[in-house]
Amino acid sequence: MKNCNKVHYTDSIYYEIEQTSRLMKKVVVQLFTRLAIDITMDEYAALDTVSVNAGICQRDLAKLILKDRANTGRILDSLEQKGFITRFIDTKNNRLVKKMGITESGLKELNMIDSKIESYLKSLTKKIAPEDVERVQETIKFYRLELEKVVQINI
Amino acid sequence: MKNCNKVHYTDSIYYEIEQTSRLMKKVVVQLFTRLAIDITMDEYAALDTVSVNAGICQRDLAKLILKDRANTGRILDSLEQKGFITRFIDTKNNRLVKKMGITESGLKELNMIDSKIESYLKSLTKKIAPEDVERVQETIKFYRLELEKVVQINI
C-alpha cells in the first residue's frame, strides 16, 4: 500500500495564502477596471501608505510596501506625474533623502477610490462572521511578523 | 477635527493577505536557494499538483495553479526538460489535449524537496496554536471559494 497520507505543499497554509492572494489580486484588478479607476492597485496601496506616513522617505516606503527601491521609485514617479503626491529633498540622519506627501488631489483620489470599492470588498466577506475575519487577520499578522524575523530583506 | 477613523485599505485583510503572501514567497525563495533546490517555487507547486492529479491536461492544470495557459505550458516545458514529468497527447471530450504525469525522477525530486523544507516551514508556525492554524486555513479557503464565484477567469 502506498503512502496515502503524504503531506502536500499545495494543501498547506502557505499555498492557500498564496492562491488566495493571487485570486484576490485578480478580483481587485477587475474591480478597478470596471470602475474605470486610473491608477494601479500598487499605486493605490502606495498612495494609502503615504497618506498615513506623511514625510516618509523612499527607502522606508519600499520596506512598507515590500517592493525594492527601484520599483518603489517608479511607482512614485507615476503617482507624482499624476499629481497625487509631491516629492521633496530633505535629510534623514544627515543623509539626503527624497521624502513625499500626499497632495489634495491625491487625497481626493484616495477617498474616491475608497468609497467606490468599500462596499464591494465588504460583500466578499459577508458570509464570514466578523469575529472570524478579525481573528484570521490577527493570526496572519502574527504569522507575518514571524516571517519578518527570518526573511532577508535587501531593500 | 479630522476624520481619524478612516478605514485604510492597507489595514484590511486583503492587504494583509497580499503582504503575507509576498513575504512568504521571499522566505521560500531564499530557502530554496539556501538548499540548492534547482527548480522554482512555481515549478515545485506545479509538480506537486500534477502528482495528485495524474493525467490532467494543461488547461485544467492552469486553472488549478491560477496561471494562464501560456505560462503553464512554459512551466511544464521546464519540468519536462528536467525529466520530472512526461507529456502525452490524449483526448478529453473528443478534443486533442496534452496530458501529463509525474515521472519516477519527478516523484523522487518532490519527496526530496518536501523532506528538505517540511521542518523549516513547520517552524514558522510553531508559535501559533495548531487549531488556530487550521481554523485560519479553513476560513481563508472559504473566502477563496467566495472569490472564485465573482472572479472572471480567462484561462
Add this chain to the structure above:
DNA sequence: ATAATATTGTTGTAAATGCAACATATTTTT
C-alpha cells in the same frame, strides 16, 4: 453543408518585477 463558435495549446509582446551595478554623499575604520 457551410459558417460561426468553442476548446486547447503555442507564440509574440508589452508591462511588472527583482537584482545587480552605478552615482553620490556620509559615516566608520584604519
Add this chain to the structure above:
DNA sequence: AAAAATATGTTGCATTTACAACAATATTAT
C-alpha cells in the same frame, strides 16, 4: 587623513507575467 563601508536613489537588464493573436480541431447554428 585616507580608505572602506554604509545609505539612498536611479539605471539597465534579464525574468516573469498577463494578455492578445494565432493554429488546429471539434461542436453548434443557420
